[in-house]
Each structure stands twice: as structure tokens, then as C-alpha cells.
Amino acid sequence: MTVSVLVPSSIAREAEDKREATRKLGYVARAATIFRADRLIVFPDGDGETGRFDGGFVETVLRYAATPPYLKTEAWGKRDELEYVGVLPPLRASSRTGSESNGSGSLRRGIVTEVGPEGRVRVNCGLQHPISLNVPPKMVVDEGERVTVRISSRRPVRAKLVDEPLAGLSIERTDLSAALGREDAGVRIASSRYGEELTTGRLETLAGRVERDGMTVAFGAPERGLPDILGIEESRAGASSSGDGGTADGVEPSGDPGFDLWLNTVPNQGSEVVRTEEAMFATLACLSLRA
Template identity: 85%
Template structure:
């Protein structure tokens, strides 16, 4: 099951300064980590960007936040976008493969610090010192490259390089439609206050589908929800999400009806904070509310 979280490049449009923008992005990274998202994707919303904190800023801070602390000095030089990186809340990520455990067979990220002769490299993977490892024949590595290290013993150290995706949360920047079109996108959900209200009866069949196929959940930005970003009328979303009042939520099937506007690429629009008590639900708050609900299992 793959979980992808999509946020717009205009995510920090309301931030008064870089410090506030950095703090907001830290909460976004925390939410994605807490609910075991595999990918955190920044999609373009250039009409909503203020110019100060564009998609490059958002991506850089999120990628830094997702970098294991023991690699940050090696992986990142001093950059203007990271001026307030010190206020980012720690993720304390434990990947699904057990990358932070001490057990046999755990994996963790490393970074190549030196390429030597005889197909060997030195790798910093958060142990006391960089370790020397053989490079598998199918791999070609360069200094500064991120790698996956499988550790079978720490005392004495026994480890090897493996040709596997890096453990933990990955951050990237790509087009919204490209993200929704991935083969492993699963249930494609647009989070919006104009969507169908999420109820207990609605959640049960939806949770079963998510557990089987995974999900991709997209969010809007301050004062620019997904309808504004996509250039569609909110009234059309509300109408398409009202559904059939006579429908039985416990009826057989996957419980996911397509939206009336399939050109958006979403399977459904959901309001996961029905009857909200505040006029505005911030994006980072919506992430916690939405991912908490959709992480429940049938």
C-alpha cells in the first residue's frame, strides 16, 4: 500500500516571514511522517505563490526536514531557504522497514563520502564513523549520492549496500496530474470543505479500498482551495459530492464513486472536518484531520 500526500507550491502564501513559513512546513512534514506517508509531493500553483516562498523554497525545506538528522551536515550546504531550519520539529521517523531499529536486517539511509578503489566506498549512515562497503556490480555510485544500507550487526558492524528505495519519507516536486496518474496512486482523494462529508458509514467501505489499493490525498493552500487551484466552481464539487441519498453505504462494492468532473483526476472529494468550528482550517491542520481519519482500518 502506497500513501502519497500532495500539497501546493503556494502552501506558505500567508506566512509573514521565513521563520513562520519554515515552522508551517515542519508541521506538514510531521503529519506526513506520523501517518506513514511514502511520498510528499509539491505540485505547482504559481498563481497562488507570493514570490517570497515559492515551490523551490517549499520543496527544499520539506526535503531537509525529511533528511535523517545524522545526514544533514553531509547532504546540505548552507542555503538561504534553510535559515530557520533549526526550528523544524524533529520527525523521529521509524520507517516501515525498521530503519531506526537495532535489529538484524534493518535498513537506513546513508550518503557516500568517498569513492575508493576496488569497488568500495565509504558511507556515512549514522554509525559512529563512516564505514567502508563493497559496491554491488549493478550499482555505480558517486560521492554525495544517497544510498540504502542494510545493517545485520552493529557490534561488530556488518552492513551492505542494497539496491532498494531509500527508507523513509521521500519529497519531490511534480505536476498534479502526473502524480494522480501514477500506477500506484490508489484512491485519489481531494480534500475540500466543498466535498462530501466523511461519516462513519462512508468511512468503512472507503477504508477497505484504501487498505487494498493505497491512496493519494491532495490539499489546497490558504485562501486557495483545490477548486480555485484547478479553476473549477465549488458549487459543481458540492453537487457532485452530494451523491445518492438512497444509497446504502454498506452495500457491496468499493464505496468510491467517481466525481462528476473526472477531468480533475480525482475519484472523490471529501470534507474530513464537517461542521468545522473555525472559519478557516489551515492546511497543516487539514493534513492531521484527514490522514488520521483515512488511516483507520475497516
């Protein structure tokens, strides 16, 4: 089961300064991490960007937030976009595969700090010092590249490079339609106050589909929800989904890139505005319940 979370490049559009924008993105990354999302995807919303905090800024801060603490300095150095990363809340991601474990056979993320002769490289993987490792046959690595290291012993250090990905949150930047069109997209959900209200009865059916097929959930931006971003009338967004995941009238709303349903997970909201990061916590909490 794969879980993908989609946010627009305009997500920080209302932030007054870089510190506030950075903090907001930190809570976006926190929400995706808490509910074990596999991918956090930034999709373009050029019309909604303010110019200061565009998609490049959003992607960079999210990538930094998702980088293990022991690799942050090595991987990023100093960049203008990262001026206020000190306000980011720590993700403290728990491992699904032992990737952050200290035990024998654990997998860890590393970064290549030096490429040497005879197929050897030095890798920083969070141990006291970078370690020298052999590069497996048919595997090519360059300086600065992220790699996976399997540690079999710490005293003495015994480790090797492995050509396999680590489970955990990855940050991507791609078109909304491309993200929805993936084979592992699962149930494709648009989160919107104009969608169908989520009830306990509906959740029981939906939770079974999500647990079986996975899900892709898209969110809007401040003062610019998904209907605005996609150019869909608010009334059509609310009417675009039926109980079985198809369209209520058999006609896909103009501009809809292919959602299975539009869902309102904060019905009867008490605030005029639900921020994107708040909507993420509310929506992913409901959809993470087991059938």
C-alpha cells in the same frame, strides 16, 4: 498499499517570514510522517505563490525535514532556504522495515562521502565514522549520492551496500495530474470544505477501499483551496462525487484532473479557516482508520 499526500507549491503563501514558513512546513512533514505516508508531493500552483516561498523553497525544506538527523549536515550543508530549520519539529519516524533499528540486519540510509579505487566507497550512515564498503556489481554510485546500507554487526562493524529502497517518507515535486495518474494512486481524494461531508457510514465503506487500494489525498493552500487552484466552481466541486466514487451527474467538472471524490473531513467547522496542516491531521486521521 501506498499513501501519497499532495500539497501545492503555494502552501506557505500566507507566512509573514521565513521562520513561520519553515515551521508550517515542519508540521506538514509531521502529519505525513505520523500517518505513514509514503510520498509527500509538491504540485505547482504558480498563480498562488507569493514569490518568497515558492515550490523550490517548499521542496527543499520538506526534503531537509525528511532527511535522517545523522545525515542532515553531510547532505545539505548551509543553504539560504534552511536558515531557520532549527524550528522544525523532529519527525522521529518509526521504522516499518527496521531501517532505523540498531539490531542485526537493519537497513540504514547513508550518503557517499568519497569514491575510492577498486570499487570501494566511504559512506556516512550514522555510525561513529564513515565506513569503507565494496560497491556491488552492476551498482554505480557517485560522491554525494544517497544509498542503503545493511548493517549485520556493529562491534566489529560489518555492513554492505544494497541496491534496494528504504521504506519511509519521500519528497517529490510533480504535476497534480501526473501524481493522480500513477498506477498505485489508489483512491484519489480532493480535500475541500466544498466536498461531500464525511460521515461514519461513508467512512466505513471508504476505509475498506483505502485499506485495499491505498490512497492519494490532495490539499489546498491558505485562502486558496483546490477549487480555486483548479479553476472549478465551488458548487461543482461539492457535486462532483457520488457514493461509489464516480461523478454525481456523469460529467467531470471542468479542470478536475481526475479525483474519485471530493471530501469534507471537517464538517461544521468552528473556524472560518482550517489551515492546510490542520486539514492534513483531520483528514489523514479519519482515512487511516481500519475497516
